[in-house]
Amino acid sequence: MKTYRQLFAVREFRVLFVVQCLNVGSYAVASLALGTITFAATASPVLTALAMFGAPLMRLVGQTLFGSGSDLVRPRTALVLVASTTMVTDLLQALPGLGWGWRFALLAVGPLITSALGGSMMALVSDILPPDGFILGRATMNIAVGGMQIVGYGIGGLLLITFTTTQLFLGAGAALFVAVLLLRLGLSDHPPRHAGASLVRRTREVNRALLGSRVVRPLLLTMWVPNGLIVGCEALFVPFAGEGAGYLFAVTAAGMLIGDVVVGRFLDVGVRDRLIGPLRLLLAVPYLAFFLVPSLPYAASLAFVASVGYSASLPLQERLVSHTDGQARGQVFGLQGTGLMVGQALGALLGGAVASGLGVGPVAAAHAMGVMAVASVVVSLAVTPGLRRSRPGAGVLVGASTSAVG
DSSP states (O other): OOSHHHHHTSHHHHHHHHHHHHHHHHHHHHHHHHHHHHHHHHOOHHHHHHHHHOGGGGHHHHHHHHTTHHHHSOHHHHHHHHHHHHHHHHHHHTSTTOOHHHHHHHHHHHHHHHHHHTTHHHHHHHHHSOGGGHHHHHHHHHHHHHHHHHHHHHHHHHHHHHSOHHHHHHHHHHHHHHHHHHHHHHSOOOOOSOOSSOHHHHHHHHHHHHHHOTTHHHHHHHHHHHHHHHHHHHTTHHHHHGGGHHHHHHHHHHHHHHHHHIIIIISOHHHHHHTHHHHHHHTTGGGGGGGGOOOHHHHHHHHHHHHGGGGGHHHHHHHHHHTBOGGGHHHHHHHHHHHHHHHHHHHHHHHHHHHHHHOSSHHHHHHHHHHHHHHHHHHHHHHHHHHGGGSTTOOOOBOTTOOOOO
């Protein structure tokens, strides 16, 4: 499977692609609305970063206890539950005058459910596509993420000029309602990948096997930590650019989209695997220029170029699939996604803390971005030796038996 025509000929993939678009677009609009409310009320970079990126910290709880739900629950049921929960929380966020305690509590509910069941989507993609179509399918789902972040943040920024944040939350909830209908009516009722196991026990055993593997652990850390530190840069877009932050979010998503198209569609396996190192560094190096406090057009160009580096996740996930057993695939993607989101949340909070420590205003935010970029480069270089153990042909498999080899 090498073309988009072949990929979108698979009906269930079309459904998942549209649902992913709706999920990401609604999330971008809702998070921009909440971030705007928070910064207007507090003028705090830390609280703004927490509002926009901090909720996935709750995924640690769910992934630790219930991560195997992605393999033990029927995929359609799991995806409907995730979308329905997020829809309800967005609609409740639309209530005028809602207290801050309730807002942050609602912010935590969706990631908690996603941590237990969110791996179902990518695991289902790997099930419904032939093996040679997975990376193209994964890249295309990433395109949905990048494209809808552009649409979500771009349109969200424009809508904030005319509409209230309450109306943005309502719009996000409406999009998720459509996603629920598509999932319920457009997907077949696939069986769970694994049955007859204790949810909590199996979650712990598989997590222990994955995180204890000398082969898999470096892959996960590479996808989690350097990316999270760069999201710490993106979390400072609002303090740095104010009303222009939506444009920075949009160009960042555009760069990610282009990187995924090129790496996922036009490069063969060997080439994209060799590009893992350069792409990981590309993700961070352009942000070093923020020590010079660039103007908005230059900042947008730098953010665009840097975000192309996110495409390193495609060959890294290709290695992850090759070194893990199919019966644990849902939890593998759930753990990878949870660690990614938690890394982004911690990176956002760290970026906000660094900016607060450096002072107030755009200059402090820009310098904090440079600091976060330095940290990302250092981590990327530090994990490089561990990545050598997962090179193609290593032949190490971490399986559903929950015992790690290597």
